[in-house]
Amino acid sequence: MLDKEANELVCRTGPGTPGGEFMRRYWQPVALSKDVTRGGKPKAVQIMSEELVLFRDLQGRAGLVGLHCSHRLTSLAYGRVEDGGIRCPFHGWVYDIHGNCLEQPAEPEGSTFKDRVKHPSYPCQELAGLIFAYMGPADKQPLLPRYEVLVREDGTRKTDFYPINSNYLQNVEGAVDSVHFSYLHMDNWSKIKHKLAAYPKPKIEWAETDWGIWQYSDLPDIQHDTVDPCYAHFFMPAGFLRVQGTAANRHTDVKKFMSWYVPTDDTHMLRFQASFAPFSTHEKPYEWPEDKELNLPGPENDYFCDYDNVDTICGIPTRAPGTAIKGFLCQDSMVNESQGPIVDRSKERLGEHDKVLMAQRLMMLKAIRDVQEGRDPKHIIRDPAENVMFYVGRREALEYVSHPLLAPA
Numbered sequence: 001m002l003d004k005e006a007n008e009l010v011c012r013t014g015p016g017t018p019g020g021e022f023m024r025r026y027w028q029p030v031a032l033s034k035d036v037t038r039g040g041k042p043k044a045v046q047i048m049s050e051e052l053v054l055f056r057d058l059q060g061r062a063g064l065v066g067l068h069c070s071h072r073l074t075s076l077a078y079g080r081v082e083d084g085g086i087r088c089p090f091h092g093w094v095y096d097i098h099g100n101c102l103e104q105p106a107e108p109e110g111s112t113f114k115d116r117v118k119h120p121s122y123p124c125q126e127l128a129g130l131i132f133a134y135m136g137p138a139d140k141q142p143l144l145p146r147y148e149v150l151v152r153e154d155g156t157r158k159t160d161f162y163p164i165n166s167n168y169l170q171n172v173e174g175a176v177d178s179v180h181f182s183y184l185h186m187d188n189w190s191k192i193k194h195k196l197a198a199y200p201k202p203k204i205e206w207a208e209t210d211w212g213i214w215q216y217s218d219l220p221d222i223q224h225d226t227v228d229p230c231y232a233h234f235f236m237p238a239g240f241l242r243v244q245g246t247a248a249n250r251h252t253d254v255k256k257f258m259s260w261y262v263p264t265d266d267t268h269m270l271r272f273q274a275s276f277a278p279f280s281t282h283e284k285p286y287e288w289p290e291d292k293e294l295n296l297p298g299p300e301n302d303y304f305c306d307y308d309n310v311d312t313i314c315g316i317p318t319r320a321p322g323t324a325i326k327g328f329l330c331q332d333s334m335v336n337e338s339q340g341p342i343v344d345r346s347k348e349r350l351g352e353h354d355k356v357l358m359a360q361r362l363m364m365l366k367a368i369r370d371v372q373e374g375r376d377p378k379h380i381i382r383d384p385a386e387n388v389m390f391y392v393g394r395r396e397a398l399e400y401v402s403h404p405l406l407a408p409a
């Protein structure tokens, strides 16, 4: 549990809040590169309760600037990308990606007013089809971490995102909490629950690292009568890396899924994901399934629950018809949204397997304090020599082969 004060501290990320100052020290994904085309329609985005507009100028550079024009606050999302930046639809002021005001066409000849207008803007960088933005103080800007899922070239990659209607933190916690897998996501529940009871209790190992938390747990795969190793790592400030393999798929290299949980405001978020499948694991390059129509799960469609016909605890199928957001995501969204817009952690009753969540919260609270007291929080990278590639999971992948529970009979 967390008391109400600590809970507020870590959940609120608007400008000027301690949690927001902490989160702003890191690069955060804000959109997919393909969402803004050169000179194409600008896109309104909200990140950590700030209203912004994203565009790609005629040089192809991504720009993230304040949504409301500095002149009379009209939305620049209705502006036009041209002439070195984005032109406001109301009186034609133009801003470049750095927030410089390039034109004020109705001002008198020779006016220097535009030189005194600085529109809010944030630097952007693109990697692996994601646009990352840094929204913290300019003199504290770190390097964008070169995570394996973003920079490896010996495989295929997919990037995507989807919105979730609850506070970002409970969604990160939902991912790091690996025990839920054997309950929430278990098909054939009415039969499996009896077998599950005969399995050993979940064993979780975890350790603090310089990037967050390394975590291992044994997950019973009752359909195949094996125990699969599960690696569910936490990355600062609010990220998650899953290393995926199964007992039936014992390779030295496996799929990796990395997620960034980006608050749009205090009760909504975007989950960005970069997934990577190495060539070595697949006979031919793995083809990631394409999202077709995005029919999001939510209370309005009951998260595709079919209580009478689907044999999961909640009745939400692990593959929901009519949505590209299939698999476990409907179930995950349901558990994380139904906790409430912001979980009141003062009311929780945490058990033994929740210790890793508590460690994660304390890590984040410490990082908030570090920022308040003028120190860099954990996992801020400034030295390019340290930022070659974050190849987390190699050892874990090897353990898919060597883990004693998986040793061939």
Ligand code: FES
Binding pocket: 069, 070, 071, 072, 073, 074, 088, 089, 090, 091, 092, 093
């Ligand atoms: S409100 Fe944007 S130019 Fe006037």
Ligand SMILES: [Fe+2]
Binding pocket: 174, 175, 180, 181, 184, 185, 328, 332
């Ligand atoms: Fe889940």
